[in-house]
Amino acid sequence: MKRASLAAMIADASTKFFLDNDESDTHDRLSVNLTQEETEWISSGSFRIVLGVPSESALRSLTNRAELAGIQCYPVTRSTDDMQEFCCVAIGPDDSETIDEITKNLSLL
Numbered sequence: 001m002k003r004a005s006l007a008a009m010i011a012d013a014s015t016k017f018f019l020d021n022d023e024s025d026t027h028d029r030l031s032v033n034l035t036q037e038e039t040e041w042i043s044s045g046s047f048r049i050v051l052g053v054p055s056e057s058a059l060r061s062l063t064n065r066a067e068l069a070g071i072q073c074y075p076v077t078r079s080t081d082d083m084q085e086f087c088c089v090a091i092g093p094d095d096s097e098t099i100d101e102i103t104k105n106l107s108l109l
Contacts, residue, residue, distance in 0.1 A: 012076045016090055037093060051103055051109055069098060069101070074090040
């Protein structure tokens with residue numbers, strides 16, 4: 001995958017938390033009800049890291065483990081010639097210890 005495509009998908013994943021939770025009825029503003037943890041995450045700088053996985057199946061497995069642990073996941077797909085490819089996921093926000101337990105074996109990208 002080209003670096004520019006990867007960067008665009010990571011940016012998409014980063015904004016999906018807000019877009020997928022938008023409760024507004026207009027297209028000119030967002031309205032997102034935040035939990036206490038989400039408010040703390042945003043007010044502390046919205047910390048993000050980018051990790052690599054070796055394959056789409058590993059990405060699906062990571063997402064499943066995170067969802068089973070009760071962590072919100074925001075997948076990003078892209079259309080190829082004849083199918084949808086699962087290529088990126090935003091995990092969280094949640095406390096770093098909970099996310100680290102799921103991602104501890106991954107390396108920075």
